[in-house]
Amino acid sequence: MSTAAIELPLFPLDVVLFPGTVLPLHIFEPRYRRMIIDCQREDKPFGVVLARPESEPLQEEPYSIGTMATIQELDELEDGRFRLMAVGIRRFRIVSQHREKPYLSGLVEPFEDIDEPWEDLFPAMHNARGLFGSYLEMLLEVDDDNKIDEYLPNRPEALSYFIAYFLEVSNEQKQRYLELTSTRQRLREEINILRREVPFLHMILTARPPDEKIMLN
Numbered sequence: 001m002s003t004a005a006i007e008l009p010l011f012p013l014d015v016v017l018f019p020g021t022v023l024p025l026h027i028f029e030p031r032y033r034r035m036i037i038d039c040q041r042e043d044k045p046f047g048v049v050l051a052r053p054e055s056e057p058l059q060e061e062p063y064s065i066g067t068m069a070t071i072q073e074l075d076e077l078e079d080g081r082f083r084l085m086a087v088g089i090r091r092f093r094i095v096s097q098h099r100e101k102p103y104l105s106g107l108v109e110p111f112e113d114i115d116e117p118w119e120d121l122f123p124a125m126h127n128a129r130g131l132f133g134s135y136l137e138m139l140l141e142v143d144d145d146n147k148i149d150e151y152l153p154n155r156p157e158a159l160s161y162f163i164a165y166f167l168e169v170s171n172e173q174k175q176r177y178l179e180l181t182s183t184r185q186r187l188r189e190e191i192n193i194l195r196r197e198v199p200f201l202h203m204i205l206t207a208r209p210p211d212e213k214i215m216l217n
Contacts, residue, residue, distance in 0.1 A: 005109040012051035012060035016174035018161035027082040031102035124187035125156040131194035160186040
């Protein structure tokens with residue numbers, strides 16, 4: 001166990017959060033209202049983890065790799081519910097977990113990508129950035145090629161997380177991306193998907209009626 005291990009509230013969800021991405025949340029269950037109150041009082045983040053599909057209600061079992069999230073734009077409603085933005089900051093591995101509180105908690109340690117040479121990362125980042133930029137431009141119907149590129153992360157690891165979060169793949173596949181420790185491998189697998197998706201999306205857009213719009217989920 002790492003000396004950097006800390007105790008963290010855990011929030012099992014049907015979603016995979018990545019570092020550098022944002023997740024809007026509506027907190028209505030009493031156990032998670034308590035979690036948010038505790039996080040605010042102790043000024044600490046919580047962990048977003050994907051719940052395993054075979055989990056029992058109220059006894060969710062999470063995957064072991066998740067993402068630490070800070071609370072932003074917290075809004076407490078009159079009936080005690082919360083609306084907030086969870087911002088992913090870093091990955092962790094669950095070392096142990098318990099249910100001593102109404103919500104799941106665990107001892108977690110940092111989970112990082114391995115160091116890889118820039119000359120190995122740059123070609124993959126360059127290819128992924130171009131393909132994903134085209135993918136977003138078609139989805140959002142943006143004509144200015146430079147407009148989307150301005151908002152894409154400039155670091156390989158951050159870009160790989162950003163792409164993984166927005167790709168239309170299963171949660172299990174997203175979880176696999178989260179658990180990879182090679183930025184290069186994550187980018188290369190995303191490139192393979194984008195090489196299929198970009199031409200397919202282009203075919204759909206060129207074949208549809210002019211007034212039909214594509215909506216992001």
